[in-house]
Amino acid sequence: MLAAPALDDRRFGLNRRVTLPGPLTLDGGASLSQIEIAYETYGTLDADGANAVLICHALTGDQHVASAHPRTGKPGWWTRMVGEGKPIDPARHFIVCANVLGSCMGTSGPASIDPATGVPFAMRFPVITLRDMVRAQALLLDHLGIWNLAAVVGGSMGGMQVLEWAATYPARVRSAVVIASAARHSAQNIAFHEVGRQAVMADPNWRGGQYYESKEGPSAGLAVARMAAHITYLSEAGLTDKFGRRLQARESKTFGFDADFQVESYLRHQGLSFVDRFDANSYLYITRAMDYFDLAEEHGGRLADAFRGSKTRFCLVSFDSDWLYPTAESRAIVHALNASGAAASFVELSAPFGHDSFLLDVPELFRVVDGFLRAAA
Amino acid sequence: MSLRPDLAIIADHVDQGSRVLDIGCGDGELMASLRDLRGADVRGVELDARNVSSAVARGLSVVQGDVETDLAYYPDKAFDYAILSQTLQTARSPDRVLSELLRIGARVFVSFPNFGYWRVRASFLFGGRMPVTPALPVSWYETENIHQLTIDDFRAFIAERGVIVEGEWFLSGARSVTGGAANLRAEHAVFLLRK
Known part of the structure; x- marks a missing residue:
């Protein structure tokens, strides 16, 4: 059992940054000698560490899931899902959201200084994969003293990371929420x-x-x-x-x-x-990382094998007007989960906003996620 | 909470701690009761999005799917019980659905409204009209019941396929009907089958 972290623990709070020692070996064969990660946490970690929820952001998202963006001043990108009285609630959950590897909001990416040369990596930054992003997040959680996640939650590319989490670290993920996402990038x-x-x-x-x-x-x-x-x-x-x-x-x-x-x-x-x-x-x-994503390919070509023996509970949601990651993509994941015997829920919701529905006001989405997460607790 | 009579029969006959797939699970009423009272590991399949949302919101594992296309993805003998309540008569291919159920479930519960029930017969015989009864409340042009069947039809159907009947229950309203006249006297039938 973990000791309860002190309330003034400097690892926790808004606008945190940490440099983690590497090397982190990447899917492409290269490695990073150290990784800087920008992240935020909300709420308090329970004494038994059982209430941690990791939120994974989309392509151009960031760690400011429920706090004002430092450059635009706009409120957090998922305040409909995360906040007091919301399905993911800092009153009940210890929430972690980190800027992904390769991004530009403080986590190591092409704009970061290459410690070997003292100038930005630019295109010398190694090409990364979604699994590399997830490995970097796992290092962050180790640093935060979080072994087990009550849930990993994300939409779009965030949902792809959730799938990678469940496939790569099954023992660390009790519940997975995958919204408007896919297990691979299509030709389109x-x-x-x-x-x-x-x-x-x-x-x-x-x-x-x-x-x-x-x-x-x-x-x-x-x-x-x-x-x-x-x-x-x-x-x-x-x-x-x-x-x-x-x-x-x-x-x-x-x-x-x-x-x-x-x-x-x-x-x-x-x-x-x-x-x-x-x-x-x-x-x-x-x-590029998204285009390289094909979870089945990482598991011998059979998606069900990515979830073999998984004890994780899954909840998938798609939207009928989303043509970027249409319902058929979620359904393919559900079929793989059924084939592997994993506990899965899935619903296609009706919403007019296309792929962006996962970020917008779709009350049914919050009802489903809230019920799913409460049942897990 | 009181379950619909055919569901209550099913709930009473599922063994403790079983793995169960409830197909056409609605908002998860039977699933919740199997989970809470039988400690069963229950999964559901349901077509209607509203129902799926309600079931997931009460903490159940339910996927939105179609009984005719989505059962193919479950492995053989994935469940101790597969349950198909009040759905067989709505399937486009009831024979294929039944064989899929018998593939993925070691045992299969099937319940359906009996078209041989005397009120149905009377309505047709004396009124000359498609029957509208408490068990079959919808007019011919709106009904989803495209493959109406009687208890005797079902018996012949499973006999032809060599399916073994482990149990059978007949209902008139909430009352149990016994004896040989079930095909005339029962409004609903519940069968427990295995290969």
């Missing part, structure tokens, strides 16, 4: 990511990734990448509802190439605000 998923990467690399300011010393980074390319990706997070019906063919602050078409349509203006705004908070090289590395 890879295709959209490749468009984004090519947009970044086609920007002359990308300079082979060596832009950290220059005044201008590949903002235009990254903005285009974000615009294309953002479309995949929404639904056709959602876009029609929100914008239709309405014009942006004008009475008629300009017969030019300004953002005549509201939807164009919206996407441009999404692109521009994204480049202020995200590193272009991190975008390349994390999209």
Whole structure:
């Protein structure tokens, strides 16, 4: 049994950073001599350490799951799920959320200083996988003194990490919540990511990734990448509802190439605000990690073998308007879980917001997750 | 909490600590009672999303799925019992569903409304209309019961397939019906089968 951590334990709280000794050997064969991880914790770890919940964030997410973003000042990205009276509640749970390996919010990534050279890694940062991200999180939990997780929870790429957690560290995960996710990236998923990467690399300011010393980074390319990706997070019906063919602050078409349509203006705004908070090289590395993700491939080609003998309880949720990771992807995971005999729950919820539904106001999602987590306790 | 009479019969005959798959589990009423009273490890399959959400929200392991397509993914003899209540008559291929049940469950409970019940017969004979009774409350154009059957039909069906009957229970409302006239007197039937 773990000793109860002191309330003033400096490992716990908002805006934490730790440098963990390596080497961390990566799936690609390279290794990192040390790993810096930026993370936050909420709530208090029980004396028996049984109430820890790890939240895994999506592609461009960060550790600020329920606290204001330091650059944008916006509230945490999942305050609907995490907070007082919410399904994941700091009054009951000890919540950990860490910036993923390869990202740019304080965890080691291409923008970090390479200790071997004293300058940013840029494209010398090793290509990583989702399993590498999860291994880094496991090192963090070791550092925090958390062996066993009451639950690992995530949507989209966060859900993929949850699956990796359950497959890689089955004994550490009692419950797994996988929302709007998949066990592998499809050809279409890879295709959209490749468009984004090519947009970044086609920007002359990308300079082979060596832009950290220059005044201008590949903002235009990254903005285009974000615009294309953002479309995949929404639904056709959602876009029609929100914008239709309405014009942006004008009475008629300009017969030019300004953002005549509201939807164009919206996407441009999404692109521009994204480049202020995200590193272009991190975008390349994390999209690559997602494209390489194929959990079945890691287990001899049979997804059920990833969960063989698993004692973890699983809860999967998909959304009917999500065409990025459609219900069929969740269903394939459920079939594998059924084949392996794992305890699994799954429901496809109806929501109009496309893939982004997991972040938005879908009350049924919170009812399902709340009930699932309470039953685990 | 009082279970529907056919479910109560099933609940009474599941052994302590069994592994159970409840197909068409609704909001998980039978599952919850098997878990709480029988210490069973219960899984459910249900088509309706609202029902699945309610079942998951009460802590049960239920997957949204279709009895006709999703049973294929369970291994042979994965469960001590597979339960199919009030669903066989709604299946497109009841014969395939039954053989899947017998593959994944060592024992199988099947319950269904009896189309040979005397009120059904009377309604058809004297009224000349498709029957609407307490057990079959929906008009012909709305009913999901596309493969209506009688108790004798079911007996013939399983006999042809060499399926062994381990138990059978017949109900009229909540009352138990015994004797040879079940096909006439019973509104519902519950069978316990094995290969």
